Amino acid sequence: MESVLALRGLVLLRDSVEWEGRSLLKALIKKAALGLVYYDLFRDPLNWAQTGEALPGGPLGALQAMCERTDPGPVTVALDSLSWLLLRLPCAALCQALCAMSRQHACRGGGPAAEQLCVLGLLHRELHGPGPMGALSSLAQAEVTLSGTAGQASAHMLRRRPRQRPTLETLWFSVLPDLSLDLQGGPPLESQPHPDPHTPQVDPASHLTFNLHLSKREREAKDSLTLPFQFSSEKQQALLRPGPSPATSRIFYEPDAFDDLDPEDPDGDLDV
């Protein structure tokens, strides 16, 4: 995950209901934080309490003010969550604010913005349509998509570097209780699921009123049976040439006025 910390620019952490990304965000904050500045917009983001402590302009104003106050140098901004902002702000305004953040930071610091500012944004995949997600993706320098299998979480990292091909990397990880990251080498070796401990081990065929088992004689009779639609060559010949059997059934047909009886055999050209 060191490669994620080395990223600059906008990094999207895309999680889902089944694979949550907040713990990974906290782990990344913990790794990156040298001096953590915490903006509490959780308790009263919409200024319902009217205490007078709210930042002007609401969360968007806080976002814009955040970057104006920081010193030049490497800065990591963590947004929990971008989805919250995207649901309440027009997508264009949010994208402009994110772009302006990196531009302002570049103006203040000596180096280009790509070296200075990292914005980690938590985004919930199911909440937004393809339009806003695509807009944010196009702004992002990296996207980390969370998923997993067999109880193990994975992060698929797509990195876009200027003038280079995008690279895709998959990491298997878990976040420990102290918010440190534990990286695993690859997908879990155990592919079969653990037996469900709540399933009682019941044999469904044990208490039935009918018999499902076959005796030896019945099994032999079953194996020697020829299936009716299995065509062997003898069966095919027997069907096509009925042979001399005088007492077989005949068909009596009385043609009516509209019938067009052609005495010529329609299969006459077949060589059977």
Next chain:
Amino acid sequence: MFPELNNLLNTTPDRAEQGKLTLLCDANTDGSFLVHHFLSFYLKANCKVCFVALIQSFSHYNIVGQKLGVSLTVARECGQLVFLEGLKSSVDVFFRAQAEPHPLQFLRSVSLQPSPEVHAWEANAENLQPLYEFVREALKPVDDGEAAWRCPVLLVDDLSVLLSLGMGAVAVLDFIHYCRATVCWERKGNIVALVHDSGDTEDEENNILLNGLSHQSHLILRAEGLATGFCRDVHGQLRILWRTPSQPTTQRDWSLTYQYKIQDKSVSFFAKGMSPAVL
């Protein structure tokens, strides 16, 4: 409460966790049995409960509660239960003076076409702040310093009806956000809310509400109808999803699925395909 469900969730009224948001969800079936379970569970756990009941009357919940061993009338009289009966008090909204605040006053002021330009942090009538103020007041800790009740609990039945009444999904999410900040975070209480999943992918508002709440929840209980249709002996399927397991284990056993049958006074749960009627 249903003892079998407590076993599945690995909890009892004595050891109920605090600071959690539990999301109840139903799809193609009626998940209200889960609401009755949690109502009786938290009353038995000696918690102070604020119940925002928008769907049924007080007597309905009381009758079911008595089958589960709790009396809502007694709980309300001794102050353990604060009950907002939406069906009754919604009528009061229209017969009161406009200046008086009422938790459901959004019914009076909701417009049919909310303007997208109105930003959420500007004062407008299309939010659930009065309802939040009601909840905050109802679950205020008592002043005498003695904790008469264990922890505050907010129960909502249900949130989807707020969408039908004209609120936007974001307004309902804001309401739950503020409730979470006050009830779960500040007062270490719990929230349990029911949302319907209509299964209609075109119902964007409901999908935003359901997914937004799912991401905020610690525990999701999803009652689904059987994929094969109705059955006399198996009424549905319950999916349990723990989003932040309290103790990370090597095997993340965070999702379980059971089938259930609702009886007169209890609900029995069994593994899929293992209904006693089938075996």
